[in-house]
Amino acid sequence: MSMFRAKKLDIGCFVNIKTIRDHSKRKAFAAAEPERQALRYIIRNTTLPARTRAEAQLQLTQMHCYTRPTQIRGRCILGGKGRGILRDFKLSRYNFRMQALAGNIPGVRKASW
Amino acid sequence: MSGVPRARMLDLMKVQCQIFATTYNPDGIRMGNKVLRQRLRGPTLAKYYPPRGPSVNDLQRVRSRGKGAPKKKRTAPAAPEKKSK
Numbered sequence: 001m002s003m004f005r006a007k008k009l010d011i012g013c014f015v016n017i018k019t020i021r022d023h024s025k026r027k028a029f030a031a032a033e034p035e036r037q038a039l040r041y042i043i044r045n046t047t048l049p050a051r052t053r054a055e056a057q058l059q060l061t062q063m064h065c066y067t068r069p070t071q072i073r074g075r076c077i078l079g080g081k082g083r084g085i086l087r088d089f090k091l092s093r094y095n096f097r098m099q100a101l102a103g104n105i106p107g108v109r110k111a112s113w
Numbered sequence: 114m115s116g117v118p119r120a121r122m123l124d125l126m127k128v129q130c131q132i133f134a135t136t137y138n139p140d141g142i143r144m145g146n147k148v149l150r151q152r153l154r155g156p157t158l159a160k161y162y163p164p165r166g167p168s169v170n171d172l173q174r175v176r177s178r179g180k181g182a183p184k185k186k187r188t189a190p191a192a193p194e195k196k197s198k
Contacts, residue, residue: 012165023162030155037148044145072158090161 004028004066013077025071032067036060 004024009015011023042048042056065071074085076092084093089105100108123139130137136146175181 010165011162013162019162026155026159026161030159033153033155037151037153041145041148044143044148046143046145069154069158074161077162 001064001066004064014080016080018082019075019077019080022073022075025066028064028066029069029072032063036063036067 001024004027005020006024006027009020011019013019039056039060043053043060045053073082074087074090075082076085076095077090078095078099079092081092081095085091086093086096089096089099091099096105099105101110126139127137129135136144138144138146172181
């Protein structure tokens with residue numbers, strides 16, 4: 001959603017709408033995380049009255065979907081791809097291979113035995 | 114609890130909880146404290162994409178070197194001459 005998007009482009013990697021969207025989601029989640037955790041605490045606390053907990057459940061489900069951590073997806077910072085990402089390097093498998101063969105990733109070398 | 118009465122053990126637990134600032138919950142009731150114990154992972158998740166650095170073609174830099182586009186004229190341009198047939 002455009003209201004979560006930064007007014008000015010603020011990422012310095014491969015840019016397409018998918019990476020921008022994912023970045024907005026990450027920022028939205030970071031901003032809403034304390035609130036989400038508070039609601040989660042109320043929901044899981046069985047000593048609180050049932051009504052309070054049900055209200056908290058409703059509130060949590062009615063929060064914007066961009067504030068949900070499951071919306072966040074690892075994306076390749078060189079190609080924006082969303083599948084086959086090596087999380088440690090934030091790269092897709094093909095880009096990882098290219099970078100590794102070019103020697104751009106410290107400590108990574110092609111296995112040979 | 115080899116021979117130690119339960120009340121005494123509970124007292125011990127209470128003191129333990131006071132010392133280590135944990136919640137005294139001998140019955141194991143779910144109080145949602147594990148949610149409060151979790152760390153916030155928003156800041157690390159938000160740092161996934163590298164921030165945008167200053168670019169060479171920054172408009173400010175171009176302007177400072179006097180290479181920017183000329184300013185728009187405030188006054189109306191002189192009326193163009195009429196074409197004669």
